[in-house]
Amino acid sequence: MTTTLPAVPAGAAGTRGDGPGARRRSERQPVSAWLLAPALILFGGFALVPLGGAVALSFTSWNGLGTPAWLGLDNWGAVLTDHVTWLTLWITLQVMVGTWLVQTPLSLLLGVYLAPRGRWRAWMAAVYFIALLMSSSAVALVFKNLLDPNFGLAGPAGPGFLRHSWLGDPNTVLIAVILIIAWHFVPLHTLLYQAGARQIPGSLYEAAQLDGAGTVRRFFSITMPQLRYTIVTSSTLMLVGSLTYFDLVFVLTAGGPGYATRLLPLHMYLTGFTATEMGRASAIATILAVVGLALSLGLTRLSGFTRMQSQQEGL
Amino acid sequence: MSSTIARRVRATAAVVGVALALAACGSGTTPQLGDGGTAAPGGSGDAAIVWGLEGGQSESYVAAVDRWNEEHPDQPIELQMFGNQGYKDKLRIALGAGQGPDLMFSWGGAALKTYVDAGYVEPIDDPAITDRYLPSVLDTVTFDGKVYGAAINNIQPVVILYNDAVFRQVGAEPPTTWDELLDLVPVFEEEGIAPIALAGQSKWPQLPYLGYLVDRIGGPEVFDAIVANEPDAWSHPAVTQALTEIQTLVEAGGFVDDHASIAYETGAADALLYTGRAAMMVVLSQAYSNIKTAAPDFVESGDLKAVPFPAYDGGAGDPANLVGNPSNFWSVNASATDEHKETVLAFLAEQVMNEEYIGEILDRSAVPGVTTARDQITERDDTFAEMVVDLTEAAPHFQLSWDQAINPSQAEQLTTHLDRVFLLQTTPEEFVSAMNATLDAQ
Numbered sequence: 076m077t078t079t080l081p082a083v084p085a086g087a088a089g090t091r092g093d094g095p096g097a098r099r100r101s102e103r104q105p106v107s108a109w110l111l112a113p114a115l116i117l118f119g120g121f122a123l124v125p126l127g128g129a130v131a132l133s134f135t136s137w138n139g140l141g142t143p144a145w146l147g148l149d150n151w152g153a154v155l156t157d158h159v160t161w162l163t164l165w166i167t168l169q170v171m172v173g174t175w176l177v178q179t180p181l182s183l184l185l186g187v188y189l190a191p192r193g194r195w196r197a198w199m200a201a202v203y204f205i206a207l208l209m210s211s212s213a214v215a216l217v218f219k220n221l222l223d224p225n226f227g228l229a230g231p232a233g234p235g236f237l238r239h240s241w242l243g244d245p246n247t248v249l250i251a252v253i254l255i256i257a258w259h260f261v262p263l264h265t266l267l268y269q270a271g272a273r274q275i276p277g278s279l280y281e282a283a284q285l286d287g288a289g290t291v292r293r294f295f296s297i298t299m300p301q302l303r304y305t306i307v308t309s310s311t312l313m314l315v316g317s318l319t320y321f322d323l324v325f326v327l328t329a330g331g332p333g334y335a336t337r338l339l340p341l342h343m344y345l346t347g348f349t350a351t352e353m354g355r356a357s358a359i360a361t362i363l364a365v366v367g368l369a370l371s372l373g374l375t376r377l378s379g380f381t382r383m384q385s386q387q388e389g390l
Numbered sequence: 391m392s393s394t395i396a397r398r399v400r401a402t403a404a405v406v407g408v409a410l411a412l413a414a415c416g417s418g419t420t421p422q423l424g425d426g427g428t429a430a431p432g433g434s435g436d437a438a439i440v441w442g443l444e445g446g447q448s449e450s451y452v453a454a455v456d457r458w459n460e461e462h463p464d465q466p467i468e469l470q471m472f473g474n475q476g477y478k479d480k481l482r483i484a485l486g487a488g489q490g491p492d493l494m495f496s497w498g499g500a501a502l503k504t505y506v507d508a509g510y511v512e513p514i515d516d517p518a519i520t521d522r523y524l525p526s527v528l529d530t531v532t533f534d535g536k537v538y539g540a541a542i543n544n545i546q547p548v549v550i551l552y553n554d555a556v557f558r559q560v561g562a563e564p565p566t567t568w569d570e571l572l573d574l575v576p577v578f579e580e581e582g583i584a585p586i587a588l589a590g591q592s593k594w595p596q597l598p599y600l601g602y603l604v605d606r607i608g609g610p611e612v613f614d615a616i617v618a619n620e621p622d623a624w625s626h627p628a629v630t631q632a633l634t635e636i637q638t639l640v641e642a643g644g645f646v647d648d649h650a651s652i653a654y655e656t657g658a659a660d661a662l663l664y665t666g667r668a669a670m671m672v673v674l675s676q677a678y679s680n681i682k683t684a685a686p687d688f689v690e691s692g693d694l695k696a697v698p699f700p701a702y703d704g705g706a707g708d709p710a711n712l713v714g715n716p717s718n719f720w721s722v723n724a725s726a727t728d729e730h731k732e733t734v735l736a737f738l739a740e741q742v743m744n745e746e747y748i749g750e751i752l753d754r755s756a757v758p759g760v761t762t763a764r765d766q767i768t769e770r771d772d773t774f775a776e777m778v779v780d781l782t783e784a785a786p787h788f789q790l791s792w793d794q795a796i797n798p799s800q801a802e803q804l805t806t807h808l809d810r811v812f813l814l815q816t817t818p819e820e821f822v823s824a825m826n827a828t829l830d831a832q
Contacts, residue, residue, distance in 0.1 A: 138504065138798075138799075139482045139483065139486050140482065140485065140486050140504065140505070140508040140510070141486075141508050219653070219656065220656065222651070223651070223652070223656065223658055224647070224648035224651055224652075225646075225648065225652070225658055225661070225662060225667065226658055226661060240647065240648035240650065240651045241651070242591070242650075242651035243590070243591070243648045243649065243650035243651025243652070244650070244651075245650075245813065245815075248651075326475075328591065329591060329592075329593075329653075331590075331591055331593070331650065331809060332590070332591070332650040332651075332809065332813050333806075333809055333810045333813050333815045334806075334810075345802060346802075348478075348479040348482075349478075349479075349798065349801075349802045350798055350799040350801075350802035350803070351482065351504075351797075351798040351799055352799050
């Protein structure tokens with residue numbers, strides 16, 4: 076690819092070999108901004124404009140019918156002083172951290188395990204992947220019936236250790252939700268780690284093996300550092316993604332019992348569409364967008380994702 | 391042959407309904423119409439669109455549209471069926487965007503009134519349609535003296551359904567007063583039977599307890615003041631007393647242990663009753679039809695019986711008052727074309743609540759809210775249907791379910807806070823002050 080670029084000013088090119096040097100050179104090459112147009116139009120039309128609309132609506136009173144009436148800062152005052160907003164934010168945070176803690180080790184280990192070639196592993200990878208192909212709502216319906224305390228596996232007919240009203244007990248419902256989310260999304264992250272692990276050159280492992288490093292040592296000294304950016308990518312997807320869990324929870328528990336599983340996005344939906352207070356819901360939506368943006372920016376900055384460098388220099 | 395088609399249509403409608411409900415919960419970016427329900431013959435693009443909701447009586451909507459299309463191929467109607475969850479949002483968005491159906495399914499009450507006030511609904515003037523209905527049915531769709539909906543299914547007062555076999559087993563009688571109901575709790579507990587099945591996750595099955603108790607204790611005036619948004623209307627002592635009674639019942643173990651995780655739509659609450667694991671259920675009379683479909687042998691055996699909600703000793707309200715859903719309705723979209731309006735009005739007059747339609751509903755042990763049903767009911771010798779129609783005719787006041795009677799914003803707060811009352815997470819006093827705050831917001 077680099078060979079097709081027009082002449083590069085002499086001296087700008089590194090003298091340290093072709094690979095990494097060429098990458099740096101191409102970054103300085105002016106590329107027509109028009110190439111951005113398709114993405115910008117889509118992003119602007121389907122993300123920025125609606126976002127602006129939500130911000131504008133958050134200053135109005137609107138029940139979804141007729142014309143929104145200007146209200147000023149009343150919605151914001153109501154949302155920010157309502158303890159339910161903060162409660163739902165806290166529950167969202169718990170789910171965010173919980174899903175990350177459950178999913179990361181599972182998908183990392185599965186992904187690394189599935190990375191080497193082999194028919195058996197390919198078959199298993201396909202099986203694991205099925206969970207991701209199902210719609211969240213279908214997953215929620217299945218688990219809702221499985222966990223039914225009277226007629227499901229969590230009932231008298233099921234195994235004893237499952238005998239509990241998982242979705243009805245405010246103390247366990249969040250754990251159940253986190254585990255079901257994990258069941259649904261671990262396959263995606265496994266796929267990421269599998270692809271990441273396949274990129275690691277075999278020569279690294281061979282060299283380590285010659286030096287006498289065991290499986291565990293090789294995992295922590297080669298696999299983990301080499302997967303650094305995969306971990307960042309997967310974690311960002313998980314953490315920011317947890318701000319969008321809605322369909323699954325809505326079908327599974329509808330936010331209950333009480334407020335126990337009312338995540339921020341669900342709170343937004345219930346405020347907007349059940350209570351038909353679009354203005355207030357828009358204020359919550361804006362909070363959601365700001366939190367999401369801050370989270371992904373913070374994560375990429377903290378993890379050094381923006382200064383991404385090759386992990387394989389010198390190979 | 392035709393029954394296969396009907397079954398396929400129903401199955402498709404159910405699947406599409408669920409899919410739509412789920413899609414409405416999801417991104418909402420997928421086009422969701424035009425692929426379900428009973429398609430008009432010839433697939434004409436100019437069919438009048440009718441929206442219906444899957445439910446115990448929805449087979450009759452399909453049958454009525456089929457009959458119409460057969461007789462009026464020049465005025466086709468297309469019925470699109472939806473699942474319960476998310477339908478209200480969908481209707482609101484569609485109306486707001488000017489893409490509503492010509493005939494829309496609704497519940498009457500405050501939600502319909504917001505559509506009427508916003509000019510989305512056309513009054514129905516044709517006496518051939520409106521004169522058939524019982525006054526308590528018409529009341530929920532009458533605003534400023536005009537009728538805005540035609541009832542399409544059955545009157546659904548909330549009653550106590552009970553499993554008579556279980557009552558015989560413990561040697562008990564169904565309760566006639568609230569105290570008797572409380573006294574029954576330990577009797578069933580001892581036998582390892584849950585006294586009352588409750589689908590708490592769905593939230594709406596909790597509402598009749600509050601609705602009935604407030605009515606029995608304080609009379610209908612208490613809730614009328616709430617509907618009228620009078621300041622501090624929730625502070626009426628009847629409300630606090632009703633909530634205290636509910637929590638007494640919860641604490642006594644009156645409800646099935648896992649009530650918070652049971653959703654009504656899964657059928658688990660009905661199943662608890664007909665499998666004998668619960669003795670009673672306070673529920674819309676529609677549940678009788680649902681159980682008849684799910685467990686026909688049980689209903690056949692005569693063990694599914696019903697009594698009205700018990701009286702409250704010393705209460706000011708008339709024990710004959712009812713709470714429930716007087717019916718569901720089809721309302722005419724004001725922005726429909728004149729031809730479509732003409733089509734759907736003729737359809738309502740001709741195919742809805744005609745002899746055949748009424749017969750189908752009665753076959754499911756449900757009672758349509760029309761004066762013309764009485765003869766057919768007597769002919770059939772159906773005790774439950776007769777009880778429902780007797781109760782309705784004798785009721786001095788038929789209160790529409792609270793979540794339909796107040797505006798959606800207050801209703802959302804009501805169901806959430808009442809759920810927390812049932813979970814013992816909040817006190818009656820906290821409930822009252824939280825609900826009073828929703829009045830101030832108006």
